[in-house]
Amino acid sequence: MDFEYEQHERCQIELNSLVNVVETTISSELVGKEINLLSDDDLKLALSPVRAALDNIDTYALLGSPCCGSSGKILQPIHNEIQPIAPGVRYIHLREAYGIYSVGIFVFPPNAEIPLHDHPGMTVLSRVLYGTLGVKSYDVICEEEQPIKSSRRTSKKKAKKKAWHNVLRSVLLNPRRHKKEKVPSSTANMSSFVSQEQMKQEDPQQVGLHVYENEVKYLSAPDVTELYPRKGNLHHFKAGPEGAAVLDVLVPPYDTGDDRDCTYYVQADHLSKWCPKEKKIDSWLIASEQPRDFSCMGGIYKNFLGAVDAYDPMDDDTISSFD
Numbered sequence: 001m002d003f004e005y006e007q008h009e010r011c012q013i014e015l016n017s018l019v020n021v022v023e024t025t026i027s028s029e030l031v032g033k034e035i036n037l038l039s040d041d042d043l044k045l046a047l048s049p050v051r052a053a054l055d056n057i058d059t060y061a062l063l064g065s066p067c068c069g070s071s072g073k074i075l076q077p078i079h080n081e082i083q084p085i086a087p088g089v090r091y092i093h094l095r096e097a098y099g100i101y102s103v104g105i106f107v108f109p110p111n112a113e114i115p116l117h118d119h120p121g122m123t124v125l126s127r128v129l130y131g132t133l134g135v136k137s138y139d140v141i142c143e144e145e146q147p148i149k150s151s152r153r154t155s156k157k158k159a160k161k162k163a164w165h166n167v168l169r170s171v172l173l174n175p176r177r178h179k180k181e182k183v184p185s186s187t188a189n190m191s192s193f194v195s196q197e198q199m200k201q202e203d204p205q206q207v208g209l210h211v212y213e214n215e216v217k218y219l220s221a222p223d224v225t226e227l228y229p230r231k232g233n234l235h236h237f238k239a240g241p242e243g244a245a246v247l248d249v250l251v252p253p254y255d256t257g258d259d260r261d262c263t264y265y266v267q268a269d270h271l272s273k274w275c276p277k278e279k280k281i282d283s284w285l286i287a288s289e290q291p292r293d294f295s296c297m298g299g300i301y302k303n304f305l306g307a308v309d310a311y312d313p314m315d316d317d318t319i320s321s322f323d
């Protein structure tokens with residue numbers, strides 16, 4: 001068996017093992033439940049096998065490294081090995097079951113950032129494969145549950161759903177979503193913290209999100225971190241000087257057709273205030289356009305991992321069929 005074939009086999013075994021746990025867990029823990037009624041704690045418990053599987057991933061096998069070890073680090077970051085070559089954060093799309101879950105790897109060049117963004121109604125479990133990351137996250141404050149996105153677009157890909165996926169999808173169609181609440185009237189003039197370019201062409205009072213700000217966390221391989229429909233649902237990443245790679249499992253994935261598109265935000269700092277009860281900063285986030293200096297392009301790494309051309313995980317219009 002030649003070396004490249006052996007690496008490919010090791011990678012596929014590692015990936016298949018993770019995906020089997022993801023699918024088995026969703027089938028056994030979420031099918032038949034009203035997922036939109038589950039609390040963050042319920043979801044954490046239900047998806048705990050996925051977290052355990054992420055803890056146990058063999059990074060060397062997954063990334064096709066010839067080295068072995070237990071440090072969770074690899075000798076060389078892979079951001080320059082992803083094809084086609086492009087600047088910025090890269091995304092290697094691995095597996096997806098439409099509307100149910102997706103698995104992929106974000107690869108950060110040194111000091112690269114993913115700006116503040118949300119994951120409406122989603123749970124995301126992330127394993128740092130190598131490198132270090134600073135993460136600033138926010139918890140959503142909402143009293144009511146209702147969809148937050150008004151624009152629905154019909155996706156042609158829906159016609160390609162499999163029967164098995166339909167069954168699972170039926171419990172995931174209406175996940176708990178955070179609700180954008182009205183921003184206090186004092187924010188009517190946003191120009192002091194959000195440029196007109198960034199602001200969505202919508203009534204700003206309809207796109208504010210009431211949040212608690214969490215302290216910045218520093219993650220390094222092999223840490224696993226989680227976010228839920230409320231807890232930590234919005235975050236901003238900044239990689240360390242070596243860059244980083246993070247494997248994400250999204251349940252369910254982004255999908256504009258189901259009101260789960262990604263929105264970028266900026267913080268309304270002047271509205272932030274200390275909340276003694278929660279011992280956190282109470283703040284407001286304002287939806288913005290995607291920052292012009294941020295890009296996240298899909299790519300292929302060593303042909304080991306399934307790839308989608310120009311796949312942007314935060315814009316599901318680029319999603320290809322998983323069939």
Ligand SMILES: [Fe+2]
Nearest residue numbers: 117118119235
């Ligand atoms: Fe994210």
